[in-house]
Amino acid sequence: MAYAQGGTDRKGRIGLAESTDGIHWNRLAPAEKASILEPAEKSAWDDWFLDTPAILYHGGTWYLWYFGDSDNQSPGGAIGLATSTDGLHFTRIDTGPVLAQGDAGAWDSLWVESPTVIHDGTRFVMYYTGVDASWTPRAGRATSLDGVNWTKDPQNPVLSNGPRNSWNAVASAVPGVVFKGGEWQLFYCGIPLAEIAQDPKHPKIGWAYSADGRTFTPYPLNPVLDGKFCGYAPNGPYSPCVVFDDATGRYYLWYETGLGFGLVTAKH
Numbered sequence: 001m002a003y004a005q006g007g008t009d010r011k012g013r014i015g016l017a018e019s020t021d022g023i024h025w026n027r028l029a030p031a032e033k034a035s036i037l038e039p040a041e042k043s044a045w046d047d048w049f050l051d052t053p054a055i056l057y058h059g060g061t062w063y064l065w066y067f068g069d070s071d072n073q074s075p076g077g078a079i080g081l082a083t084s085t086d087g088l089h090f091t092r093i094d095t096g097p098v099l100a101q102g103d104a105g106a107w108d109s110l111w112v113e114s115p116t117v118i119h120d121g122t123r124f125v126m127y128y129t130g131v132d133a134s135w136t137p138r139a140g141r142a143t144s145l146d147g148v149n150w151t152k153d154p155q156n157p158v159l160s161n162g163p164r165n166s167w168n169a170v171a172s173a174v175p176g177v178v179f180k181g182g183e184w185q186l187f188y189c190g191i192p193l194a195e196i197a198q199d200p201k202h203p204k205i206g207w208a209y210s211a212d213g214r215t216f217t218p219y220p221l222n223p224v225l226d227g228k229f230c231g232y233a234p235n236g237p238y239s240p241c242v243v244f245d246d247a248t249g250r251y252y253l254w255y256e257t258g259l260g261f262g263l264v265t266a267k268h
Helices: none
Strands: 002-006 012-020 026-028 047-058 061-067 078-084 111-119 124-131 139-146 172-181 183-191 205-210 238-245 250-257 259-268
Touching: 002 047, 026 238, 061 111, 078 111, 111 172, 124 172, 183 238
Parallel strands: 012 047, 047 111, 139 172, 172 238
Antiparallel strands: 002 012, 012 026, 047 061, 061 078, 111 124, 124 139, 172 183, 183 205, 238 250, 250 259
16 A cells, blocks of 8 residues: 655655555555655655555556645646555656646646556556646546556546535545456545535545446445445545455455545445
8 A cells, every 4th residue: 555644844755555454554664764755856846745646566567656746735736656666665757747737727727636547458547636727626537558658538537526416516536446347447536515615524435337437427326435434534535545356356445534544345
């Protein structure tokens, strides 16, 4: 598990943990530091805050995509990439962000964040959050042959918000993805309009399915996960990370709250 760490200097870093059961986790780090990725050198685009990482092992290489920005206060954050051969010592791709915010007027014009990436046997597929000038978060898709050079899907956003009275009227974003049996399953966060001013917020998690990974149909009984599953911990559940285990036929969904991470499972 790659996860965000906060320091006393208020900068964001990326940590790593491993588990044999998905419940009990041990933190890992190189001997010389407590995280696997630190903010970049001063004046770089990601010199202050790193967050919402996605980690993937493919072809002998560990890939770590992450959200980065230079102040964590204003629009402009993007998605970067670092790679590793041992899973502990990561080196940034030195070309800058691998996925940047869109042009003015685009659905992701303010910033992009929260990548989740899989390899479908042919290419890397990323689902991510984009935010437009109205501060509306939605989910988009991009593809890449090498994990570095990405092409945004012209059909973006692939998941939009629901009507004003729905559980996801304000956002349909921060996705997690499962690809199995030729079907794409997207798990995502939503917030109803009535709760947007609340603090702490209590987002909910729903899911949608697609045959092509681009046109999604929301599950009619959404949301499938809400605050009662995490004891109504502040600001949760959100940021779903989902794995389907072929051996047990179960879904494992980790989620974030203001107090830490939780786990729920479901039989196929």
